[in-house]
Amino acid sequence: MGLSPRASEPVHHFDALRLKDEILAMVAHELHGPLTPLQFAADLIRRTSADRPEVLRSVDMIDRQITQIARLAEDLMDAVRVERGALRVTKVQVDVVAVLAAPLTAAAVAAARRKQTLTVQIADRTLRVDCDAVRLAQAVNNLLHNALKYTPEYGCITVKVLADHNELVLSVKDDGMGISDSHMPHIYELFAQASRTIGACAGGLGVGLAVVKAVAESHGGTVSAFSAGPGTGSEFTLRLPIVVDQCATRQPA
Structure with a gap:
């Protein structure tokens, strides 16, 4: 039958x-x-x-x-x-600043070429996370790449790295194109395209943010986005568990 x-x-x-x-x-x-x-x-x-x-x-x-x-x-x-669901990760304890060195250096060069201002603020302490250093660097690079692409010449991009209790908080904020309310629910979808194109005309296929989300979740973390709308810029925040905060655990003399 x-x-x-x-x-x-x-x-x-x-x-x-x-x-x-x-x-x-x-x-x-x-x-x-x-x-x-x-x-x-x-x-x-x-x-x-x-x-x-x-x-x-x-x-x-x-x-x-x-x-x-x-x-x-x-x-x-x-x-x-x-x-x-097969994004490969191999976790070891790493110094966050060491992982961020290459993506931030590349972003600084790209920002200078586009006459953009890149400001980096990093917590005055040693932060370590249990992660795949290559994947974490890739996730941060993707966030920086989006900020650079969707921010006009002479625009500003701010990167902050800090500790919030037992979480590493890394944010990338720009004053570029922003994200519409209708597009916000779809920004982490593969090949997402809209007025704020995460697509081919901006030098990619709309995979970058999907990878950021997958990397965050594979490390027990999250990624979130905020924008007041088109033309107002956007901010992406990556949160990961901190395994060692040397400042907090240092014993008094």
Whole structure:
């Protein structure tokens, strides 16, 4: 006796999801392939053209495009991992400031290029969390990337890192495009796009915030967003459990 169309729908739905994941993973792999030889060629051209500014400007453009393609490939792979609930994390105790060094340095360079003001405020104490350092850096980088993208030239971005009792609180606030009430419930969805586009025109696929949420939850934390509406800027706050607060646990002399 054959199955009715209704009974077979879940099977077809599962097959479609699996096929989509396989396609995304395959595309990400194919995008990664050419990047190493392209980067090698760009580095070679740069070394042999130190006295030719016009060539160096072209190589800088090539570097930026390589970086965008690499980000696209990583976004695709992370999209597959997030949908499967398979975002890999390996936790160790780390110094938060050490983890943030690379993302903040990169953000400072990007902000200077866009004539933006980046202000960083970090608690005057050593904060340690039990986390995957690579994933935490990725989550913070994604938040900074969004702030940089959606803040105009001469705009301001403020990063605060502090302790709230037993939680690490990291916030990224900007005075950029803001987020509408209608879009706010969807900002952590994969490939989310609206008037505040988390999409391709801003240099990504709308995967960044979904990854931030997945990283936060995989570490027993949360991420939240606030915006008073379009044109008012936005603030994202990442909270993670603190495992060691050396200032708080230091014994008096």
